[in-house]
Amino acid sequence: MRLVAAELVDSREILPGQWLQSYHAPELASGSRAGQFVHVRTGDLAGLVLRRPFSINTADPVSGIITIHFRIIGRGTDWLTRLLPGDTADMLGPLGRPFEVDPRSRHLMLVAGGLGMAGVRMLVDEALRDGRKVALLFGAASAREVYPSNLLPDEVEYVVATDDGSLGRRGFVTGLVPEYEAWADQAFACGPYPMLAALSKLIAGRRERLGVAKLGRRRGAGKVDPIGSPSARRKSFLQVSMEQNMGCAVGACLGCVVMSVSGPPQRVCREGPVFASDEIAWEPAW
Numbered sequence: 001m002r003l004v005a006a007e008l009v010d011s012r013e014i015l016p017g018q019w020l021q022s023y024h025a026p027e028l029a030s031g032s033r034a035g036q037f038v039h040v041r042t043g044d045l046a047g048l049v050l051r052r053p054f055s056i057n058t059a060d061p062v063s064g065i066i067t068i069h070f071r072i073i074g075r076g077t078d079w080l081t082r083l084l085p086g087d088t089a090d091m092l093g094p095l096g097r098p099f100e101v102d103p104r105s106r107h108l109m110l111v112a113g114g115l116g117m118a119g120v121r122m123l124v125d126e127a128l129r130d131g132r133k134v135a136l137l138f139g140a141a142s143a144r145e146v147y148p149s150n151l152l153p154d155e156v157e158y159v160v161a162t163d164d165g166s167l168g169r170r171g172f173v174t175g176l177v178p179e180y181e182a183w184a185d186q187a188f189a190c191g192p193y194p195m196l197a198a199l200s201k202l203i204a205g206r207r208e209r210l211g212v213a214k215l216g217r218r219r220g221a222g223k224v225d226p227i228g229s230p231s232a233r234r235k236s237f238l239q240v241s242m243e244q245n246m247g248c249a250v251g252a253c254l255g256c257v258v259m260s261v262s263g264p265p266q267r268v269c270r271e272g273p274v275f276a277s278d279e280i281a282w283e284p285a286w
């Protein structure tokens, strides 16, 4: 984890209210993995005290550039949009635990809802670089909010669903999953909580529906992987990247916990933001 003065290189509105910003931050670009995030000071010390978390959208170790993709929500994100090239933003990162791809997985299904694209976008690059095939299923309310395909590598199979049917398939992105779940060796998702909960429920019935063997069953069979461990994530068919409001982002304030099915509450900033979907109690009894 490093504290970096990241220099803004490019900033543009790619969708209404959604921005893509590129920063020169070689220390972050070379050490980050898909699923991790940065905690950004958005304003001076006299203004906003709490940093804001953003997924590392892409990271290029050669150019030293990382990107973040965000929607304007309040004062912090609005402040970011007013930065000009050459200005710096104070970033802490990379933070959190990344997605874990099983070395044997050839076909990856990525599921993104809205801004959840930022959570899985870097995994597209990592997977293609490693010679894997990627189907990226994306859901948005309408065509106006569909992530532009020209910001994705040509090799990715990009499939869109919109709630109102104005582009792609009509309905939720989870409706696309049954067409890819037999093809996929593993799945990775980021998006609103209800989408992740619905997807997790759908995937829980996958083995029975398809009658498929589970990756990693032979290796380490009978061994219980600690919750939050890389091996637990790697063996899970579905990994999810969770968003919770954050205070410290370094594990101290417990402001970001989610309930797990079999262990103590999990801190999204430390044990997450990526979890095996079957580790999460999606309807917790708080």
Ligand SMILES: Cc1cc2nc3c(=O)[nH]c(=O)nc-3n(C[C@H](O)[C@H](O)[C@H](O)COP(=O)(O)OP(=O)(O)OC[C@H]3O[C@@H](n4cnc5c(N)ncnc54)[C@H](O)[C@@H]3O)c2cc1C
Binding pocket: 037, 050, 051, 052, 053, 054, 055, 056, 068, 069, 070, 071, 072, 073, 074, 075, 076, 077, 078, 115, 118, 119, 242, 243, 244, 245, 246, 273
């Ligand atoms: C691990 C992680 C990764 C994220 N990645 C992205 C991303 O790539 N793109 C993106 O647009 N958004 C992302 N978010 C949400 C983003 O952090 C909030 O939209 C942002 O903090 C809002 O700040 P604001 O000052 O503009 O809004 P305000 O509403 O003024 O924020 C007030 C406070 O609430 C917190 N907050 C508000 N909404 C959220 C939220 N949804 N999640 C977490 N904290 C929130 C802020 O950190 C701040 O402390 C991520 C959140 C987490 C936890």
Ligand code: FES
Binding pocket: 245, 246, 247, 248, 249, 250, 251, 252, 253, 254, 255, 256, 257, 267, 268, 269, 270
């Ligand atoms: S934000 Fe403080 S423990 Fe996670």
